[in-house]
Amino acid sequence: MRGRPYDEMLDAGGSPRPHCRHYCDWLNEQAPERLVQKRAEADALFHRLGITFAVYGENAGTERLIPFDIVPRILPAHEWKQLEAGIKQRVRALNAFVADIYHDQEILKAGIIPAEQILGNVQYRAEMRGITVPGGIYAHISGIDIVRDDDGRFCVLEDNLRVPSGVSYMLENRKMMMRLFPEFFARHAVEPVEHYPDVLLENLKSVAPAGATDPTVVLLTPGAYNSAYFEHAFLAQQMGIELVEGQDLFVRDDIVYMRTTRGPKRVDVVYRRIDDDFLDPQAFRADSTLGVPGLLKAYRAGHVTIANAIGTGVADDKSIYPYVPEMVRFYLSEEPLVANVQTWLLRRPEERAHVLDNLPDLVVKEVHGAGGYGMLIGPASTRAQIEDFRARIKAHPERYIAQPTLALSTSPTFVESGLAPRHIDLRPFVLSGREITVVPGGLTRVALRDGSLVVNSSQGGGTKDTWVLGA
Amino acid sequence: MLSRTADHLYWMSRYLERAENMARMIDAHHRLSLLPRAPEAVLQGWQATLVSLGMDDLFLEQHATLTPLAAFDFLAFDREHSGSILRCVRAARENARAVRGTITSDMWETLNTTYLESHAFNSSMPESGRGEFIEWVKYRAHLTRGVTSGTLLRDEALYFSRIGTFIERADNTTRLLEARWRDPGGRGERLLAEASEWAVLLRAMSAFEIYRRVCRDSVNPTRVTEMLLMRDDLPQGVHRCLDELQANLTAVANDQSAETLRRVGELHAQFHYGRFEELCAGGIPVFLDRFQAKLRDLGARISKDFLASSDGQ
Incomplete structure (x- = not known):
């Protein structure tokens, strides 16, 4: 029915693609035992570092490793350049869309999207109507899921504008690869990714409410039993900001404070990793114990910035996804550079x-x-x-x-029986501040079961380091 | 620092210290069991330890009879109650995990590795392997302390961690003494036999050589007790713990902590300026009991002043 899927490393004849030649030569020189040993080393390190995720539904508190594959996914500079431009364009349009639907709703007036699709959407937050957010930025952090179609062209499978996760694995995977195979990085120009936390912190500070000269930024986590807790702790540490839970914050006179050993301290920017529904029991789900009562009021008063903004979920809803190319044309007067599926x-x-x-x-x-x-x-x-x-x-x-049913491209992956092709996708992370930044590469997820197309870590997916080669 | 963060650091250190002291307590019994003692005496020793830990009732709920092996397993490996060494190790790691962004990566990796390695130990181990377990606990505690002191910034994180360490250690040292004094065979009536038993306690606390050096005396219960309570240069000593508690509490003082500081100062002054004979005039066990009540009060006040999530409203 379908032809052979596009392979990231090998062409149709089974020879290495030009940009992978160096790597394949190197890989062929490696004794299989060495690769087995390196993989065991990686597992042991991830365990010791506690880079785990919590599994829901089984024993509460069970922690698992996300399987890490030691074969990287490699993108040539020219391909990445095109993709990067397309992603930035898309995020600009999505951001303009969110701003529009909470203000003048031009896109609805123009009849491009039926109004009931937006206004009747459970992710549409009427509370956000007419609120001006600092810098006009709603999606400070986006994860745009990219796959290849059967012809090897990149297209967007999904946008994630609420609380996209996975960036810590992108960063830790790179650290791991540099630790396991330093000789390779010495010989190849792989674009670095380590600056992600710096860009993120800079952006978060830049959207602080007016008047905050040295803004206090915190990361709001649901707590140590959340599946992405490792990432929350990791990012807070990398940025040098406090990792807070709802109980650590309180609102008085529409100002947000955190409880410290020396008394209350004002908070200016909340990088939240909690869904809208749980943010504020006074405004959303009353049974939420994760959130902060009064947060929405403080936000509406302009005394605190929440990133991502409340109400971005309406733009990454799967029912809205088909309209994104239209948004690009409507808001930017440009043709979309990456297509939808x-x-x-x-x-x-x-x-x-x-x-x-x-x-x-x-x-x-x-x-x-x-x-x-x-x-x-x-x-x-x-x-x-x-x-x-x-x-x-x-x-x-x-x-x-x-x-x-997309074929999804494959990449050689080190499995029990040796190297074998497995399906992969790609989630680049897009940071919006004064400008839009995409850290080269992103998180490559791999479906480890033979033939499987499901790359989610909750369902047997693993990850790979993603290399964008220097021009 | 977030109050919750301080709370986790405080408990991380308390649990780690508790795990180590439990190991030392068990070690003392292990060493005692090698002495020529009547089986009843051995059991009475374990009984006294369970009482001093406040776990005697819980033990009897789960076990029909007291045997040295059952007591060992209960205190070391039992995952069903929160007082066992394995549970303390887990609790220390859970607290560390909640603040892994505040502690250094080296600290986190050390505590996490300790936890991962702890899975290898359980009550089905051969008896000969149990000594190894005790050594492992002590080693991991030494290592964690070293990593903490070698990598953690000298700020509130370290102060709260040390507050947890020393309040727990003061508590544990007095419990160890109390257990020995409660042991019916340990009241200074059988001098020769007791000398070796108290020497065992000193060895379990890694304080035997120090006793010889500073006391220059044969081992007797009162001198051992005096040393472990009154010396401010002995890391295991209660006086030393109070020095540290007072210094670290002073370093984190806030608007509402004046009374807590006064109380720790008062308690410290007893040891700093008091005379052992006068403090214990009413009997050593009575003094130990009262001291523990004061420590509990101090612990509650520390929680209220620094660690509780108060919004000042």
Whole structure:
């Protein structure tokens, strides 16, 4: 049905692509035992460093390693340059879109997106109407998920504008590779990624409320049992800012303070890693114990900056995703530089009919789902699973979208039986401040099971270091 | 510093110190069991230890009879109650994990490795391997202290960590003494036999050579007790712990801590200016009991003044 997927390292004839030649030569010289030993070394180090994630649903507090593959994913300079331009363009448009829908709603007036799609969306926060955020920036940190289509072209699979995670693995993977294979970095110009925390801190300070001369930035975490806790602690440490939980903050007279051993200290910028729903029990979910009562009021009063802004979820919703290319044209008057994956909206009767006729070939996703849960991968599903999804779609078509089953590109990966191709994707991290910065590369996730297309760490995915080669 | 961060640092150090002292306590029994003592005496010794730790009832809930092996396993390996060494190691690591952004990477890796290695120990180990476990606990505690003192910035993080260490150590040293004094065979009536038993206690606390050096005397219960309480140059000594507590509490003093500082000063003055004979005039166990109550009060006040999430409203 489908041809062989695009391989990142080898061309159709099985020879190394030009930009991978050096690496492949080096790899071929390595004794297999050395690679086995290096992998064991990496595992031991990750354990000792405690670079783990918590697994939900099993024993609470269970910690696991995210499997790390010692074969990097390598991007040549010219390919990265194009991709980077496309991602920056996309993030500019998404940011303009969020600003617009909470102010003049020009895009709705122009009829480009049906108003009820936005205003009726659960991720739309009416509380944000008319609020001006510092610098006009809503998505300070975005993760744009990139895959290759069958022809090897990059396209965007998903935007993450709420609390995208994974950047700590990008940074730790690089550190690990430099520790394991220093000889390689000495010989090759691999673009560095270590400056990510510096850029992030600079950006967060730059969006502090007016009047804060030496702004205090904190990172708000749900706590040590959150699956991404390692990342929260890591980023706070790298930036030299306090890692706070909701209970460490309080609001008095619309000003946010943290509780310190020397009394209350004012907080200017909150880099939050908690979803909107849990941020403020007075404004959103009343049962949330993770948030800070009164935070929204302080935010609306302009006394604190929240990053990412509240209400960005409406822009990365899967039902809004199909409109992003239109946003690029509408706000920037430019043609999109990276394409979307073809997407059918199941609330549209004619598209629904097409999808229902072709379910075994398609991927169906829940509009609000995340983490690889709540999706159907047609070719990998049983008849019963497909029928189950068919019934669910018919009951609530507006909750689903469908896409063709992408081949996803593969990369040689070190598995039990040796090197074998495994499917991968890429999440570059985009930082928006006075300017937009994309740290070269990003996080490459790899589906370690043979043939699997699911790269999520919660479902058996691993990660690789991502190298952008110098020009 | 965040109050919660200070709280985690304080408890991280307390649990680590507790794990080490539990190991020393068990070690003392292990060494005692090598002396020619009647089996009843050995059991009475364990009983006294459980009482001084406040765990005698809990032990009897789970075990029909007291045996040295059951007591060892209960205090060392039992994951069902929070007082065992393995649980203390885990609690120290959990607290460290909550503040891994504040402590140094070296500290975190040391504590995390200790926790990971602790999985190798359990009650199915052969008896001969148990001494190794005790040595391992002591070694990891030494290592953690060294890494802390070698890498941590001299600021509040270190002060709160040390406050936790020394309040716990003062508590543990007095418990060790109390257990020995409560041991029916340990009241100064069988001088020769007791000399070797108290020497065992000193060895378990790594204080035997020091005793010889500073006391220049044969081992007797009162002199050992006096040394462990009154000397300010002995790291395990209660006086020394109070020196450290007072200094570190002074370094973190805030608007509401004046009364706590006064109390630690008062307690310290007893040891600094008091006479051992007068302090213990009412009996050594009575003094130890009262002292522990004062330490508990101090602990509660430290929590309230520095560690509780108070918003000053």
